[in-house]
Amino acid sequence: MTTSGDTTWSVEMSDAQWSLLVGAAIVIVTRLVDVFLPKGYMARWARTWLVKDDDTDPDEEE
Amino acid sequence: MMSRGVELPWVILGRRLRPFSFVLMIATFIVGLEFHLTDTGPGSGLSEHFAGGFAFMAAAMLMLGWAYRNDDIHDWGLLVAAGVWGARSTLFFLHGDWVDVGAYLSVCWMVGALGAYGLERYDHKWRYHLVRGDE
Numbered sequence: 001m002t003t004s005g006d007t008t009w010s011v012e013m014s015d016a017q018w019s020l021l022v023g024a025a026i027v028i029v030t031r032l033v034d035v036f037l038p039k040g041y042m043a044r045w046a047r048t049w050l051v052k053d054d055d056t057d058p059d060e061e062e
Numbered sequence: 063m064m065s066r067g068v069e070l071p072w073v074i075l076g077r078r079l080r081p082f083s084f085v086l087m088i089a090t091f092i093v094g095l096e097f098h099l100t101d102t103g104p105g106s107g108l109s110e111h112f113a114g115g116f117a118f119m120a121a122a123m124l125m126l127g128w129a130y131r132n133d134d135i136h137d138w139g140l141l142v143a144a145g146v147w148g149a150r151s152t153l154f155f156l157h158g159d160w161v162d163v164g165a166y167l168s169v170c171w172m173v174g175a176l177g178a179y180g181l182e183r184y185d186h187k188w189r190y191h192l193v194r195g196d197e
Contacts, residue, residue: 014107014109015152015153015156015157016107016109016110016113016153017109018152018153018156019109019113019149019150019152019153019156020109020112020113020149022148022149022152023113023116023145023146023148023149023150023152024145024149026144026145026148026149026172026176027141027142027144027145030141030144030176030179031141034183
């Protein structure tokens with residue numbers, strides 16, 4: 001932190017501290033997305049575009 | 063019918079084998095050693111020791127999740143491992159330069175761990191019938 005007349009704030013972090021912050025952010029953000037995604041429901045667009053739709057079961061074809 | 067998650071039929075000591083989690087555990091453990099022991103790499107300060115500690119913790123959670131057949135512990139291990147690899151890639155990018163191969167490999171491990179976490183969570187939702195299928 002530096003002060004010169006007006007108070008200005010700056011975060012001085014080492015490379016290692018920044019990397020720790022990034023690692024923690026990856027864990028926290030991923031967990032939050034997982035927790036707050038609606039449960040028991042899959043959006044139609046996700047079902048259409050992100051999930052393979054295999055109508056035929058190889059075991060039932062015979 | 064929508065596709066469901068497929069589990070490998072392989073077991074060791076009666077426990078489900080997850081090949082990716084196994085190699086992730088070994089690789090993350092090695093990163094823990096790297097952060098704690100090496101002088102040539104970026105492993106010297108207190109922050110690096112923290113990162114190394116998280117690496118050991120992630121490896122331990124992956125092992126314990128397998129040993130105790132606990133999917134929650136295993137999933138947390140995947141997530142913490144992703145954080146460790148993300149931290150390592152950041153450190154290498156900041157510490158070195160943009161042609162650091164180790165940084166890009168760390169990104170690959172991070173993406174793999176996050177993908178495995180997503181697959182495991184998705185599988186749990188199917189397994190416990192928390193997601194409605196085709197209505």
